[in-house]
Structure formats: C-alpha cells, structure tokens
Amino acid sequence: MKLKRIVLKLSGEALAGESGRGFSEETVRGVAKQVAEIQKKGIQTAIVIGGGNFWRGRTSEGMDRVKADQIGMLATVMNCIYTADMFRQEGIKCHVMTPLPIANMTEQFVRDKAVKYLEKGHVVFFAGGTGHPYFSTDMAVVLRAIEVNADAILAAKAIDGVYTADPKKDPEAKKIEKMTMQEIVDKKLGVIDLASAVLAMENNMPMLLFGLAEENSIVNAVCGKFTGTTITAGQTQ
Numbered sequence: 253m254k255l256k257r258i259v260l261k262l263s264g265e266a267l268a269g270e271s272g273r274g275f276s277e278e279t280v281r282g283v284a285k286q287v288a289e290i291q292k293k294g295i296q297t298a299i300v301i302g303g304g305n306f307w308r309g310r311t312s313e314g315m316d317r318v319k320a321d322q323i324g325m326l327a328t329v330m331n332c333i334y335t336a337d338m339f340r341q342e343g344i345k346c347h348v349m350t351p352l353p354i355a356n357m358t359e360q361f362v363r364d365k366a367v368k369y370l371e372k373g374h375v376v377f378f379a380g381g382t383g384h385p386y387f388s389t390d391m392a393v394v395l396r397a398i399e400v401n402a403d404a405i406l407a408a409k410a411i412d413g414v415y416t417a418d419p420k421k422d423p424e425a426k427k428i429e430k431m432t433m434q435e436i437v438d439k440k441l442g443v444i445d446l447a448s449a450v451l452a453m454e455n456n457m458p459m460l461l462f463g464l465a466e467e468n469s470i471v472n473a474v475c476g477k478f479t480g481t482t483i484t485a486g487q488t489q
C-alpha cells in the first residue's frame with residue numbers, strides 16, 4: 253500500500269505511557285521524531301488523538317451523556333495542544349483545528365484549509381472530535397480521513413494488533429494479520445465502533461492498526477515493515 257497522505261490516530265492512553273493518565277513527554281517526543289522522519293519522506297500527516305488519558309464519557313455513571321461527551325471533546329483538544337507544542341519543539345510546523353470555535357487556542361476546521369496545510373507539509377491536528385455528542389474519536393478519524401482524501405488511517409494503540417482473543421487473558425490468542433471492515437461489523441469486534449467501521453467500508457478507507465510502543469512503529473507502518481493488523485475497506489469475499 254503506497255501512502256502519500258495519512259491520518260494518524262493516537263490513543264490518549266498510549267500517549268500517557270505506562271501510567272495511562274496525563275502525558276508521557278518521552279512518548280510524545282518519540283512520536284514527534286517519527287512524524288518528522290515520515291514528513292521528510294514526503295508523507296502528508298494529519299493526527300487525531302483520543303481523550304482516554306483524561307476522560308472517558310462512555311463510562312461516566314449518573315451524568316448526562318451530552319455533557320460527558322463534551323468533556324471528552326475538550327480532553328482531545330488538550331491532548332492536541334500539548335502534542336502540537338512538542339512537535340513544534342522538534343521543528344515541525346503544525347496546526348490544531350477544531351469543529352467548534354475555541355477562542356484563540358485553535359483554528360476552526362475548514363476542509364480546504366486543512367488540505368492546503370497538508371500540501372505544504374504541515375501537520376494538522378483534528379481535535380474536538382466531530383463537534384457533536386454520541387460520536388467517538390473513531391468516527392472523527394474516519395470522517396476527517398475521508399474529507400481530506402487520505403490514503404489510509406494509521407491507528408497507533410496500546411496493543412500491537414487485533415487478536416483472536418484478549419492476549420492478556422488468553423495465552424493461545426493469535427494476532428490477525430489481515431481482516432476486513434465487514435468482519436468488524438459482522439462480528440462486532442470492537443476494534444472501532446460499528447458506525448465508524450461502516451463509514452470506512454462505504455468510503456473505501458483502509459486502516460493499519462499497530463502498537464505505538466514498538467520501536468519506530470509509525471515509521472515502519474509507512475515504510476513496508478508493518479507488523480500489526482491490516483484492515484481493508486472491502487467486504488468479505
């Protein structure tokens with residue numbers, strides 16, 4: 253798969269390192285150095301970051317769902333502002349764009365402007381999810397990838413691929429090298445939420461899922477040394 257433009261999905265927990273909360277500066281700087289390397293190869297990069305290192309609205313009990321999701325959106329904004337600053341310290345030009353206005357902290361998302369930034373070799377962070385409750389950052393990454401005509405989504409997770417069972421609980425679990433979005437929908441695997449999987453499938457958007465903690469994982473994913481799970485957009489044959 254030849255990649256010229258990607259949307260990189262980073263989980264908040266992966267950026268937090270071993271603690272799972274807040275930020276791991278070492279981890280974030282490591283991501284920045286890898287993105288700088290793939291930028292030098294001419295690969296245009298946009299980024300979506302989850303908010304799980306601060307807040308998971310879906311697991312909040314006794315709270316209004318809309319308000320909980322709004323807090324989650326703001327968590328992704330915090331993650332993007334922090335990560336963008338680390339990127340700038342590594343000499344990378346970048347922009348944080350949100351679907352809702354946030355004073356002078358971010359830019360309003362405009363599809364054509366985002367594409368122009370990417371064409372100039374700048375990194376664009378898509379923060380704030382879709383701007384609406386009831387939609388996860390899975391939906392945000394698929395939606396933005398389609399909008400900016402990305403070649404693929406790269407999902408950097410705390411786990412290094414999709415397994416036949418939970419590898420922490422089942423020592424016999426095996427990593428799946430290749431699967432389809434249709435399988436995710438049919439088997440309700442939870443790799444990404446079902447609505448996002450359907451949108452990706454309908455718009456022919458593939459995904460490469462891999463472990464962020466592996467050395468040079470992002471660079472390897474775009475340079476033919478991928479060891480995670482390839483999720484093709486097509487339906488099961």
